[in-house]
Amino acid sequence: xxxxxxxxxxxxxxxxxxxxxxxxxxxxxxxxxxxxxxxxxxxxxxxxxxxxxxxxxxxxxxxxxxxxxxxxxxxxxxxxxxxxxxxxxxxxxxxxxxxxxxxxxxxxxxxxxxxxxxxxxxxxxxxxxxxxxxxxxxxxxxxxxxxxxxxxxxxxxxxxxxxxxxxxxxxxxxxxxxxxxxxxxxxxxxxxxxxxxxxxxxxxxxxxxxxxxxxxxxxxxxxxxxxxxxxxxxxxxxxxxxxxxxxxxxxxxxxxxxxxxxxxxxxxxxxxxxxxxxxxxxxxxxxxxxxxxxxxxxxxxxxxxxxxxxxxxx
Amino acid sequence: xxxxxxxxxxxxxxxxxxxxxxxxxxxxxxxxxxxxxxxxxxxxxxxxxxxxxxxxxxxxxxxxxxxxxxxxxxxxxxxxxxxxxxxxxxxxxxxxxxxxxxxxxxxxxxxxxxxxxxxxxxxxxxxxxxxxxxxxxxxxxxxxxxxxxxxxxxxxxxxxxxxxxxxxxxxxxxxxxxxxxxxxxxxxxxxxxxxxxxxxxxxxxxxxxxxxxxxxxxxxxxxxxxxxxxxxxxxxxxxxxxxxxxxxxxxxxxxxxxxxxxxxxxxxxxxxxxxxxxxxxxxxxxxxxxxxxxxxxxxxxxx
Ligand code: SF4
Ligand code: SF4
Numbered sequence: 001x002x003x004x005x006x007x008x009x010x011x012x013x014x015x016x017x018x019x020x021x022x023x024x025x026x027x028x029x030x031x032x033x034x035x036x037x038x039x040x041x042x043x044x045x046x047x048x049x050x051x052x053x054x055x056x057x058x059x060x061x062x063x064x065x066x067x068x069x070x071x072x073x074x075x076x077x078x079x080x081x082x083x084x085x086x087x088x089x090x091x092x093x094x095x096x097x098x099x100x101x102x103x104x105x106x107x108x109x110x111x112x113x114x115x116x117x118x119x120x121x122x123x124x125x126x127x128x129x130x131x132x133x134x135x136x137x138x139x140x141x142x143x144x145x146x147x148x149x150x151x152x153x154x155x156x157x158x159x160x161x162x163x164x165x166x167x168x169x170x171x172x173x174x175x176x177x178x179x180x181x182x183x184x185x186x187x188x189x190x191x192x193x194x195x196x197x198x199x200x201x202x203x204x205x206x207x208x209x210x211x212x213x214x215x216x217x218x219x220x221x222x223x224x225x226x227x228x229x230x231x232x233x234x235x236x237x238x239x240x241x242x243x244x245x246x247x248x249x250x251x252x253x254x255x256x257x258x259x260x261x262x263x264x265x266x267x268x269x270x271x272x273x274x275x276x277x278x279x280x281x282x283x284x285x286x287x288x289x290x291x292x293x294x295x296x297x298x299x300x301x302x303x304x305x306x307x308x309x310x311x312x313x314x
Numbered sequence: 315x316x317x318x319x320x321x322x323x324x325x326x327x328x329x330x331x332x333x334x335x336x337x338x339x340x341x342x343x344x345x346x347x348x349x350x351x352x353x354x355x356x357x358x359x360x361x362x363x364x365x366x367x368x369x370x371x372x373x374x375x376x377x378x379x380x381x382x383x384x385x386x387x388x389x390x391x392x393x394x395x396x397x398x399x400x401x402x403x404x405x406x407x408x409x410x411x412x413x414x415x416x417x418x419x420x421x422x423x424x425x426x427x428x429x430x431x432x433x434x435x436x437x438x439x440x441x442x443x444x445x446x447x448x449x450x451x452x453x454x455x456x457x458x459x460x461x462x463x464x465x466x467x468x469x470x471x472x473x474x475x476x477x478x479x480x481x482x483x484x485x486x487x488x489x490x491x492x493x494x495x496x497x498x499x500x501x502x503x504x505x506x507x508x509x510x511x512x513x514x515x516x517x518x519x520x521x522x523x524x525x526x527x528x529x530x531x532x533x534x535x536x537x538x539x540x541x542x543x544x545x546x547x548x549x550x551x552x553x554x555x556x557x558x559x560x561x562x563x564x565x566x567x568x569x570x571x572x573x574x575x576x577x578x579x580x581x582x583x584x585x586x587x588x589x590x591x592x593x594x595x596x597x598x599x600x601x602x603x604x605x606x607x608x609x610x611x612x613x614x615x616x617x
Contacts, residue, residue: 015575016573016575016576017575017576017578018390018392018575018576018577018578019373019374019376019578021379021380021578022485023484023485023575023578023579023580024480024482024483024485024580025382025479025480025482025485025486025487025488026479026480027476027479027480028476028479028488028489029476029480045604046604046608049604049605049608050608050611052608053608053609053611053612056612057612084475084476085473085474085475086474086494090472090473090474091473093453093454093456093471093472093473094453094454094473094475096454096455096471097453097454097455099450099452099453099455100594101318101450101451101587101590102450102451102452102453102477103451103593104451104453104475104477105453108453145604146600146601146602146604146605146608147597147601149601149604150597150600150601150604151597151601153593153596153597153600154593154594154597157589157593158451158481158586158587158589158590158593159447159451159477159480159481159586160447160480160481160482160483160485160583160584160586161480164480165586165589168589168592168593168596169592169596170596171596172596172597172599172600172601173596173599173600173603175600176600176601176603176604176607179604180604180607180608184611198611198612199611201610201611202607202608202611205607205610205611206607209603209607284480288480291575291578294580295575295580295581298580298581298582298583299581299582301582302581302582
């Protein structure tokens with residue numbers, strides 16, 4: 001039960017296990033490396049989209065901020081990923097094969113070119129050199145941005161971890177929304193008000209997408225949603241949601257008028273997006289460690305199958 | 315690479331071996347296991363697997379606890395009060411699995427007799443799944459399918475990304491902490507290549523662990539199950555033998571005397587890549603949504 005004495009959403013279920021021991025192995029992915037990478041990938045991917053839009057519509061200040069966010073996010077994300085591997089020299093094995101059944105393999109082939117293109121585009125924007133090549137690189141990064149921001153949902157969903165796997169339909173949308181919130185928020189912090197309109201709209205729309213998708217997730221997956229609601233991950237997720245909603249509201253109402261409010265709302269968006277990723281990551285760990293999230297849903301699945309078979313014969 | 319789930323007649327052929335020996339595997343008949351742990355020891359010895367430290371768990375006779383990077387065979391000891399001995403839960407701490415009321419208080423004397431405790435012992439191992447999630451997700455190709463249809467890690471290629479660990483629906487493979495790479499049962503690939511029996515099966519004194527061609531093992535298991543049912547052991551069941559199950563059947567399957575979860579096994583495991591098409595579809599739609607959201611952000615007002 002939750003140490004904070006919250007009411008459980010679902011009554012405790014009876015089930016058998018081997019001395020209460022976990023059935024699945026706990027993911028060995030490090031915290032904060034991996035949740036940080038999930039967040040940075042979303043920030044970088046959505047920022048690349050924002051940068052391309054700014055370039056196309058002639059908003060140089062917004063473009064510079066977003067390009068730096070895309071390049072910086074990708075670079076920091078790669079560092080987090082390699083640090084998680086623990087053996088940097090082995091990162092090369094990752095590009096040895098391309099395996100569509102492994103989101104980590106697919107992701108490496110998205111992250112590597114994205115990082116290069118985003119860095120080239122940012123360098124060109126900052127130095128003013130090779131503007132044409134810079135634009136081309138920016139377009140490439142803009143195209144790879146959305147896959148970069150969302151493939152990480154496939155990365156965690158394609159595991160046996162109940163809270164992640166069961167959420168595989170909504171998690172990509174949560175990640176897309178959360179990435180947009182972070183990118184919009186960060187751009188709001190550093191861009192002068194007159195050019196920050198698209199960043200504000202992206203942050204507000206991203207927040208809406210994230211909140212709706214997350215609600216859908218919690219309602220669809222039954223008792224496996226418990227780790228998303230209870231304990232530390234539950235606190236992280238609900239706090240993040242409140243922060244996202246408030247920041248989006250402030251952005252919508254006052255974002256155009258007050259730079260101070262815009263900066264505060266932007267920072268809140270970024271922090272909330274990061275918290276969401278940590279909450280989702282930790283909820284998965286909790287669901288892997290408690291055998292109840294393995295046994296009970298699988299039993300229910302078997303019972304449903306048996307009922308369907310019985311009905312077919314009746 | 316062919317299908318992602320469902321029955322697969324020729325798993326080895328599907329992995330690209332034009333010509334190959336028959337698929338080999340284990341049939342572990344837990345009804346004759348005596349919990350001697352010869353398999354655990356033989357495995358450690360042959361494969362030079364490091365020790366896991368010496369600790370007493372207070373959990374039945376099981377101090378090994380679970381399969382892991384350095385435990386490729388694990389003997390579970392389930393101590394259960396048998397259904398016939400109805401006892402009252404006095405809320406006393408017990409030594410049994412949760413949800414099971416162990417005899418306590420006045421019943422204690424009678425309960426410790428032979429009739430009141432059921433002993434279940436079972437030697438667990440990597441299942442060498444037909445559709446192995448660990449193999450599917452490994453980004454380096456370090457995990458591969460052998461010509462015998464088994465699943466093996468090549469430590470020189472493994473980059474320690476740890477993706478295989480949460481992918482396995484049975485919680486088998488793990489990272490060896492001091493080493494950083496993933497390890498699990500190889501079904502004694504080196505011995506198989508020499509036409510030998512895996513160390514655990516060779517050491518098992520009761521033939522609880524049987525090694526051989528998978529097709530033949532499945533027939534043997536059906537016969538054994540029929541015999542047990544005839545003798546009135548209705549609880550006997552096969553686990554992991556069915557090619558129609560969520561992992562396409564296991565290359566190492568079991569005869570159990572209770573529900574799988576009592577032994578720490580998932581009741582209805584599924585290879586995670588069964589949903590891969592759906593996963594990528596949703597990612598694609600979400601990526602498109604993010605692009606649309608980006609475009610929409612630039613429409614309308616200038617500011
Ligand atoms: S049991 Fe786990 S580690 Fe063994 S082959 Fe199946 S998925 Fe891989
Ligand atoms: S830890 Fe090694 S074996 Fe496991 S998925 Fe990563 S590279 Fe493959």
